[in-house]
Amino acid sequence: MNYLGKDVELKVVGTRPIRPDGVEKVIGRAAFGADFSVAGMIHGKVLRSPHAHARIKSIDTSKAEALKGVKAVITANDLPNIPSEEAFVGEGPANFRDMSLNTIARDKVLYDGHAVAAVAATSPSIAEEAVRLIKVEYEVLPNVIDVEEAMRPDAPVLHEDLFTQGVDPKPTKASNIAKRMEFKLGDSASAFAKADVVVERKYKTAPVHQAYIEPHACVVSYGADGQAQVWCSSQGQFMVRAYCAKLLGMDIADIRVFPLEIGGGFGGKTLVYLEPLALALSRKSGKPVKMTMSREEVFRGSGPTSGGAINVKIGATKNGRIVAAECEVMLQAGAFPGSPIGPALMTPFAMYDLSDVTIWGYDVVSNRPKVAAYRAPGAPVSTFATESAVDELAKQLGMDPLELRLINAAKDGTKAVYGPTLKDIGFVETLEAAKSSPHWNSPLGEAAPGKLRGRGIASGFWFNIGGESSGATYVNEDGTITVVSGNPDIGGSRASMGMMAAEVLGMDVKDVRTVVGDTTSVGFSFLTGGSRVTFATGMAVTQSAEMVRDELCKRAALLWEIPSEAVEWKDGKAYPAGENAGKFDPLSVADIAAKSARTGGPITGKASINAQGAGPGYATHICDLEVDEETGHTTVLRYTAIQDVGKAIHPSYVEGQLQGGAVQGIGWALNEEYVYTKDGRLDNAGFLDYRIPVASDLPMIETILVEVPNPRHPFGVKGVGEPPIVPPMAAVANAMENATGVRMGSLPMSPPRIRAALDAAKG
């Protein structure tokens, strides 16, 4: 059923109730990954490589094993050596052999922080001491960190069996280029002839970490019968189960995963790191094992997202029509293939209605941690480049950058370069909303002496996905409702699930409680990612609530002894309808629940679906900033995030996604980066020198929710979590150019780089 019509009055959806899991979180009682304990558990720690690239010649664990309190020591030999197997996992393609080797190195370490061995002992400090006692003999190899250097023919090769896919003929020499991909529409090469103005420039972005505040943590209990239980913080309990089964050689049915509260993920918790090691340690020691990462381990050992080098060429006629565009993206994957090169190529021109585009790119390995998904994986990197180039184009044409975007904006019916014809999209609406926003219409204001002010605008696109999801609605004995979602709640989805169910049932949302099920208490759900949960799992929950509503009507009919078609559900009650109208008192959920034993037993609804028809998300951001000419320090003065969200179920949490995404993007633009020493060691593995924005760095983040409903969702939902990280880097860079006249082509735009660029511009 669809609840989109003008005649449908929504009573719950679109309001701002308090989330069902809120109180536990404000009183400090909610259990996150490291907060969980089981009786008799011991503690695991990981030994990590100090080298960027080295062959492991030997590992001597005897001293660690001899330390009092040590119960198990493992190396890669304690896990199956699994063959190369391509699979679509997480938010991108991967290979289970690579995943296994990333979890624990076998013959070679490929980055500083790569796990080499693990220990379980009766206390964390004994485990730490034991880790120090493991002796590893390395043969240090030359390393390569930078993506372009890794592509050179003479670069140190990470994998001797890696031959570039997607080129013809297939290379016979191994290299660090895992794959070449290309998308093409029309004929860009000849279309440049029609352009009056052509912008051609190179851009570069640094790898950045998701930097969730909760480090990875898990508790694992492997029983003598070969069955295991896992309690952990992740973006998917079913993901953890499947990957652990694969990496340990276990049956899926032998693993039960309990999702704990997740302290942020942003894509970074769509993989397993500790869980397979904890399982192996628990199996070997016969005891439950708890493992937590330190912050340093999070930076060194878990996935950042890719950095990239991007070449853009874009041409337009003098009246502002973009006639040709080309883009080359070199994306850094970390130690194993699998950068988000696909989405990086598919997204950056999806805001525009173009006829002649070629975009191609490379998935490149280097001696860095294997990348993990991070909010709209790939899109921010390539879009920083293309949206910066569009701004340069506007400047060269002497046009308002917003008008240039409006002239070229994708609309319903636009054919995207990556194939589909777009529909029900709200990009123009975000531009119109930007144009009429208070921010765009207010003056920039005078800069203080020695400071320069500027305003920038940029847009972004993200597909959003659907996929397999399960939800259940249970009527409790007293008439309250329990909703079970198959997806970890990363930003308030329990609230939105409960609200959709309450809306369907016509109930007060306070009487609907949503929980996240473990892998045995709800049907399979693909992980929390791709901005899919409120869309896909929301659809499943809505369907399960509708089943309950229909069943409640049937039960009322049985109680009244009238046909079930003659019962109408309204405001949380069953009413006799048609010729029976008024003949019986309405029955509430509680009334029907109290008598359910007489009418057929418990009332439940369960839906497991493969949700199709996710609506793409478009965002447009406006940034005002001020730069200190002498120090290169940037202050963001005002920021507005505008996005087509389809329909905001709980507007506060939708705004929160826009604000959080925008601020992550501001951090990406200004200060965040992985800094390496000359010998390939990560030099800023902590929050002191990996500089995410702090409260005093920022203004309030204004939001404008544009609602162009997605007709393929019962309430019109489009994914909202990922689009807001796509525009900020270009919005900030465009504001910077507006302020200083200098185009910053390289991220981060940190103070030393800005000062150097300003000095260079002065000559």
Add this chain to the structure above:
Amino acid sequence: MAKTHVTATINGEETEFLCDGQQTMLDVLRDEMGLTGSKEGCGSGDCGACSIIVDGRLVCSCLMFGAEAEGTEIMTIEGMADGENLHPLQQKFLEHAALQCGFCTPGVLVASKALLDKNPNPTEEQARYWLAGNLCRCTGYDKIIEAVMDAAAEMRGE
């Protein structure tokens, strides 16, 4: 290694514990007392998720030895509500949706309480600088600041 015996008042209760020389107050709270509301986000004083109030002063419990707690009065997130009555800050955080994942929330709440104890009428800028040591990656701080300002106004009776 002999452990140190410590007596401290934690959330209004006189509490005794034993700790060794390398345990921080955060280790003691989480591992010895089961008070897991204080979180370890970094272990180096850079994220504020372990914030507690010791003798009226806001500190990171990861940057204090457990043995230093002798004779002190300590408040953790678990002691912020009065029984089932939430502190106005806790209530405002819920109303303003000032938490997404909720991991930084205990530390932010404790730090915000320390702010309002000291300055009942902070400006937005003062609140932002006071809370600069509490990292939040989800919210962009916007709704946190709104909630703190609103709670301050309510506590002033406005």
Add this chain to the structure above:
Amino acid sequence: MYSPTFAAPQSIDEAVRMLGADGAKPLSGGTDLIVQLKSGRNRPAAVVDLKKIPGLVGIEETADGFVIGAATAGAQLGEHARLVAAYPGIVEGAELIGSTQVQGRASLAGNLCNASPAADSVPCLAAAGAIAVVAGPNGEREMKVSDVPAGPGRTNLAKGEFIKSFKLKKPAAHSADAYLRFIPRTEMDIAVVGAGVNITRDGANGPIKSATVWLGAVAPTIVEVDASCIIGTSLDDATLAKLDAAAQSVCNPIDDKRGTIEYRTKVAGVLARRAASIAFKRAGER
């Protein structure tokens, strides 16, 4: 398994005795020591908490000026109105160390003895001519604060010695200090460059009578700038340019994750100018 002993002596003598043992480390705020201990970079055999010793925490105003207990937290300095009025720059520096939470613990002695060239409280202490009162096996001695650091992570204190207090003389008429540091964010970073300036004017509207300028994070220890170029001036643009050049000329920084040699050198000049202008203005207001 590693675990240090912990003791909180009640007297200087007791502390001196304990710190005479091999591997003993004094603890004041602990904001550096605990991080180093947990990461394994520094594993003392004994931790000696100085905060229970009378006089180690607190600020006393004397006829000659101020005596600040070595373990007094930065936040306490900021709450002492008379100290803030007399030495706004020293307090600014101390209050820039880390977060609100860190300011609740971090002390002047810890900041000085951790011996990071980027320590925020040190340039203004040096510019004020602050004296560190050092206790040790051979009794007490006094050192200029600027003589305490020997290089990154190293001090000129002998084994068993620790700082007991800091002495600041009563500021001269029409004198004031100021501290500025540069960080990429607005809070929570280590200084890329720091500049502390102490200026005395010849009357409220008069020119500069004396000045000291110290820089942080541009050399292995804090370094003094030859400020003779600003004496007798009222900081006109040409004079500020000279001070900028003088500041740049003493820089000997490194390239690291926080800044480049070129950037640090340029910004040292900028901050020296800006801090001098603030101190000059303040000095005229008293």
